[in-house]
Amino acid sequence: MHLRYWLTGCAIALTFAGGLLIGNMAPWTGLRAQLPANLSISLPYAAQHSWFPPLDEYTNGGEPLEERKFATLLSRLQERLAAKETRADFEQEAAIYIHSFIRRISNPALTPNQLERATAFFAQLRDTYPEHGFLIDRHRAKLERSAPGKSWAQPFYMATSWFPKIETRQAETGQFSDGTIEELIGVLESLLSMPETVLDIEREAGSHIRSFAHALQQRRLTGKQIARAVSYLSEVKARHPALGELIDRSRYRIEKLAPGQLAPNITGTDLDGVDFQLHDYRGNVVVLYFTGQWCGPCRSEYPYQRLMLEIFKGQPVSLLAVNSDDDRDYALSAGEDAGLHFRAWWDGYGEHHAMGPIATAWDVKEWPTIYVLDTNAI
Secondary structure, three states: OEEEEEEOOEEEEEEOOOOEEEOOOOOOOOOEOOOOOOOOOOOOHHHHEOOOOOHHHHOOOOOEOOHHHHHHHHHHHHHHHOOHHHHHOHHHHHHHHHHHHHHHOOOOEOOHHHHHHHHHHHHHHHHHOHHHHHHHHHHHHHHHHHOOOOOOOOOHHHHOOOHHHHHHHHOOOOEOOHHHHHHHHHHHHHHHHOHHHHOOHHHHHHHHHHHHHHHHOOOEOOHHHHHHHHHHHHHHHHHOHHHHHHHHHHHHHHHHOOOOOOOOOOEEEEOOOOEEEHHHHOOOEEEEEEEOOOOHHHHOOHHHHHHHHHHOOOOOEEEEEEEOOOOHHHHHHHHHHOOOOOOEEEOOOOOOHHHOHHHHHOOOOOOOEEEEEOOOOO
């Protein structure tokens, strides 16, 4: 079956079934990701080039999307999904192209006709590739959520995450080799050089850099490895001064919050208003939760926390929490009702309750976050 759309006076025809394309579109810009020679994973072809118009051309504050821009976007998506590189690895390549399309229609409002055409396109795509139905349905749901127009566009990093592929290779050793550190640096360098990142470095680079720091936190690092990672981040900061604050926080995570490092002390008041600090608990194994009653996944941890209190009763094991609820009294009563009889710092008084001074210092972005410290607070 053939679909035909018009773009700036040129007819572009394609057939999904045969993967044939009449006409050929070059990348939108000359930008291309730089792939280090030591990189053992392959960056998807979809991420190596800039295939769609810049995101800022589609950021209009929720106004209706111009028909010309919508037609350009849909034609680009059709062309890339029919490309030989996509057909060779549809699951990986198509996900990036579809995500690039979705994030550009997240801010403007689609007209009813545009939404109808986009929906029909995804329906046909699913009929053509039923074996990839889950992938297509997931993005079609994003289309439906984005149709009214949002105040933000979905970040590109949601379609690009390659750090775990390297992390898991040494899951049983407990330590990274120096070569793996270089590979992780190579992955970050590649992600920072992707056109979608380069064209909006302040918006897009943050998640890649945080993912890099998070990957390094999964294993015990040597002093040499920490120095290498920090040195590389300093190079990135010199190239992109606007990323300075973000890079400083990521350096802090690597230098202070990686396994084997002395945990930063926490000082503050508990839910009863009494001062205490983390290092008071040296000599005990400490399980430290960043949590809040507002957080559903955090509440799902409560039964396990009660079980730990029972199992380790009388032993040198302490459960502590950093609570991010914006009402101290509510946090106290909720903890008592849940049977969570252990101390918690109240940290929910910042401009945003989940960005209190303790959570900010520990660069907590996911809730819950859990650290386990040994008797030396390491």
